[in-house]
Amino acid sequence: MTKVTRLARVALPLVLVAIYATLAGARVVTNALRDANLLRVSVAACFALTAVGVLVAFVRSPVLRRPRTLVALGLVAAAYGGVVTPMDSPEEKLHFLEYGVVALLAFAAAPTGWSHGKRLVGAALFTLAAGWLDEGLQALLPTRYYDLRDVGFNALAGVMALAALEVVRRAAGNSRA
DSSP, X not given: OOHHHHHHHXXXXXXXXXXXXXXXXXXXXXXXXXXXXXXXXXXXXHHHHHHHHHHHHXXXXXXXXXXXXXXXXXXXXXHHHXXXXXXXXXXXXXXXXXXXXXXXXXXXXXXXXXXXXXXXXXXXXHHHHHHHHHHHHHHHSTTOOOOHHHHHHHHHXXXXXXXXXXXXXXXXXXXXX
């Protein structure tokens, strides 16, 4: 088992616990940010920090600094922008960060003996289940509600993150990206 796999197997449940544990209080925080006219800025800052993190990873890796890999990254960013920008709800945009991370960690935590395709499908299905559980937990909370559309956003977020991983991996020449 690789170091990345071990790390992902520790990080994945921690990320999920953090997501699920904040369900009850998240509405209070988002409402306070909305009332202060800071919610959209805060969500934009989350996306900007994520973009900076991705760029740092690309700059630090010689394989990822190749021009065609950078073009692939630009295409991935455009795809995310095309999906996320038109969304009205800032909270729904955050699904793409939360469940994108869940999908990537699920992929990294998948058994290394599985084929690459099986790991992608397994990670996508795991993300769908984790997002559905998220909504199921919300149905139990008096301040939240179950929204099947959010289940779709969670699944789409996971699929987009896995597709982005695959696009970058292929652009990098099928090396480990």
